Amino acid sequence: MIHNEYSDPRALIDDAIATGQFSGLFDAMRERRDEKADWDYYLAKVKGNMTFRAFREACRPKSSDAPVGSAMTQEEIIAQTLAIAGVSYSEEVSED
Known part of the structure; x- marks a missing residue:
């Protein structure tokens, strides 16, 4: 990339x-x-009356409620990962 410019x-x-x-x-x-x-x-895909500035604003990620750099606990990471994968998660482990 740098060699091109x-x-x-x-x-x-x-x-x-x-x-x-x-x-x-x-x-x-x-x-x-x-x-x-x-x-x-x-130029290739956006049709209608949207300006380029409005398009770029719409593409930017929305801010979340969590503060930047906030750490997640191990349990939160596991629960979120499993939720994304569509697997139910229970903190209680059954002992058979």
């Missing part, structure tokens, strides 16, 4: 590291890539 990506990466912008460089590149993919999809 820059003639000398090594110099760009070296400069980004030297200025402390390494992660920001790739965040910006990912955002440009995502925007281009969204634009291509918008």
